[in-house]
Amino acid sequence: MKAPNNYLFYILLSYGLSVLILLLISIKTWLKYKKTTKEQINYES
Amino acid sequence: MIHWQNMISCKKFFRWSEKKFSIFIIIGSIILFLGWFAGLFIAPTDIQQQDAYRIMFIHVPAAAGGMAIYFGISICAIFSLIWRIKLADVILTAYAPLGAMLTSIALITGAIWGKPMWGTWWVWDARLTSCLVLLLFYLGIIILRYVMNDSESAAKGCALLTIIGAIDLPIVHYSVNWWNTLHQKASILALQKPTIDFAMLWPLLLSMLGLALFIIGVSFIKMRTIILQRFIQQQYIKNWLRKKNESSK
Numbered sequence: 001m002k003a004p005n006n007y008l009f010y011i012l013l014s015y016g017l018s019v020l021i022l023l024l025i026s027i028k029t030w031l032k033y034k035k036t037t038k039e040q041i042n043y044e045s
Numbered sequence: 046m047i048h049w050q051n052m053i054s055c056k057k058f059f060r061w062s063e064k065k066f067s068i069f070i071i072i073g074s075i076i077l078f079l080g081w082f083a084g085l086f087i088a089p090t091d092i093q094q095q096d097a098y099r100i101m102f103i104h105v106p107a108a109a110g111g112m113a114i115y116f117g118i119s120i121c122a123i124f125s126l127i128w129r130i131k132l133a134d135v136i137l138t139a140y141a142p143l144g145a146m147l148t149s150i151a152l153i154t155g156a157i158w159g160k161p162m163w164g165t166w167w168v169w170d171a172r173l174t175s176c177l178v179l180l181l182f183y184l185g186i187i188i189l190r191y192v193m194n195d196s197e198s199a200a201k202g203c204a205l206l207t208i209i210g211a212i213d214l215p216i217v218h219y220s221v222n223w224w225n226t227l228h229q230k231a232s233i234l235a236l237q238k239p240t241i242d243f244a245m246l247w248p249l250l251l252s253m254l255g256l257a258l259f260i261i262g263v264s265f266i267k268m269r270t271i272i273l274q275r276f277i278q279q280q281y282i283k284n285w286l287r288k289k290n291e292s293s294k
Binding site (some may be wrong): 003004005006007008010011013014015017018021022025026029030032033036037040041043044045 | 070081085086090095096097099100103104107142143146149150153154157158160161259263266267269270273274277282283286287289290293
């Protein structure tokens with residue numbers, strides 16, 4: 001096992017941005033689901 | 046006579062998916078992490094591109110995912126347009142932003158890889174341009190849905206736009222064969238032996254599987270949100286909300 005030792009900036013940039021986008025979209029989706037559920041419960045009651 | 050349209054209902058999906066999305070997200074994240082770890086630390090260094098090729102372990106799954114989702118939503122668009130299946134429109138609405146996200150990741154990571162390898166972030170190459178067009182179609186579907194709200198005409202409009210955009214799929218796929226592009230030819234094809242070594246192939250396949258499972262999990266949450274918003278008057282939603290309300294007290 002050997003860590004990449006060249007083009008490190010480009011590797012970190014691409015993985016960093018991708019993880020950030022995936023995390024943001026997932027968290028946003030989850031929060032919207034929670035908010036919608038809460039809103040619909042209030043609407044129903 | 047069996048009404049097969051009834052078999053694929055929002056009600057069945059809503060009940061079935063309640064506990065499933067977290068399983069998909071957790072297993073998908075673990076496999077994705079393993080795939081990326083193997084791609085970054087176990088796969089051998091490429092003789093020509095050196096370590097820069099490791100960007101492929103995010104770029105290829107994202108690009109393949111972006112195209113696969115568009116193919117899937119095109120089928121759903123046909124189902125939504127011809128048979129008026131509500132779940133097909135729910136899938137289309139939920140997956141369009143996810144497809145746009147994956148296509149954006151593919152374009153961004155491709156640009157980051159292009160800078161050290163080609164000496165430029167972007168070229169108006171056939172593969173890159175057709176991928177950008179795919180992203181524009183995704184954005185068109187999202188915007189159309191947003192401005193027309195959740196009406197029946199929005200479903201029709203989005204389905205039509207999706208079907209028109211499907212013309213771009215074979216162009217994206219075959220662009221590297223039809224034109225003399227800077228982008229390399231496909232390394233993995235379903236009907237042919239892969240042209241990359243197995244030591245690099247397995248982390249790539251693992252990353253593709255992990256990302257696919259993760260996206261399916263997130264899409265389930267998106268679909269459930271859309272069903273909750275659109276079908277609040279349905280008895281099964283009311284029952285579920287009542288149960289949820291009681292359990293939270």
